[in-house]
Amino acid sequence: MSDDIELTIQRDLNRLPVLPEERWVPRARSSRTSFMSVVTRVGVSTLVLMLAIALGSALAYVGDQVLGTSSASVRPRPATTSVPTLPLTSRQFVLGYVRGLSAIIPRAQRFEAKLVSSTDVPPTLSAPRGRLFWVVAVSGDVNCDFCIIPPPQPLHSALFWFDARTGAVLASGQGPAYWPDGFDALPDRSLAPGSWTQIGSVLSVNAGVVEFQEVGSADRLRLRPDENTAYTWSAGVAGGNVVTMNELGPRWDTLVRVTFDPLTQADGTHRLETLITGWNTR
Structure with a gap:
């Protein structure tokens, strides 16, 4: 009886359709494929992280340079002037x-x-x-x-x-006054700190440079005027001002008073700040 049952079962199994092996047996993944999959996932994650870091650094730099909102904006920096130095009218x-x-x-x-x-x-x-x-x-x-x-x-x-x-x-x-009240008390910020004033004679004027000799001294100074030099002439109670040094030329035979910057320039000259010919007795 048991033999008949076993034969019957075997016969039924033989009648079942035979499927290809790949349809019912899972294909084993190779170790190389698994490794490449892991590498791909790790590489994408790393790339995303690097892009995020680069983007964050770029935004921080822009905020620091333009808006001053990043933490770098509180780092010490070289001192700069708040107002740019612009050229002045002469x-x-x-x-x-x-x-x-x-x-x-x-x-x-x-x-x-x-x-x-x-x-x-x-x-x-x-x-x-x-x-x-x-x-x-x-x-x-x-x-x-x-x-x-x-x-x-x-x-x-x-x-x-x-x-x-x-x-x-x-x-x-x-x-109505002959001179504006309060003007003489104003300082003149066009003068250099510690300017020197001397009385002497103009020996010559060559190529825009005044050769000056102080009274009682053998030393000679080379003074170079510029667009901010002031020129004045005096003759007793009279006197006046001129704009250019050429207008003072006929009066070189008198004593002059000069004010100049004591700092010596690279060419050995000093900046001439004021030149007054004659004596002011007003």
Whole structure:
């Protein structure tokens, strides 16, 4: 009986369809395939991590340089000025401008300019808004520039305020005094710290360089003027100012007073800041 059952089962099994081996037996994965799969996953993860780090560094740099928001913005840096140093309008420019105002100043006998900061101006002087000015004082025959009715008395002086960087006229005023009150007390920031003043003679002027000898000294100085040098001539109670050194040429036979920067330049000259010919006895 048991033999009949075993034969029956064997017969039924033989009747079943035979499938290919790959359809029912799982194919074993090679170790190389597994390794490459792992490597691929690890490589992609590493690449994503590297890109994230690079992107974060780039954003931090941009924030540090432009917005100052990263932690690098608090690191010490070289000191820089908050306001860039810009070129200034020259003394000759503002003096030449004022001397050309013939309608307001028909005759200018004396005119001087000083480079003044807003902190230098006393309350007695009404300064315009700004930080750095050329202030030009004028003495001579002066007309009113914005007068509705004629002034009650003649005007003999004027004061002009220029923006030291742009050269624009910011304000002006006229008065009956022969010299503007308060101008002489203003400092002149165009002068070098520790400038020297000496009295002597001009020996020659060659190629724009003044050869000067102080009274009682055998030493000679070579002084080089520039666009900010001030030129004045005096003759007793008279006197005046000029814009260029050539206008002082006929007066070299008198003693002169010079103010210069004591710092010696590379060519051995000193910067000439003021040159006054004759003696001022006013």
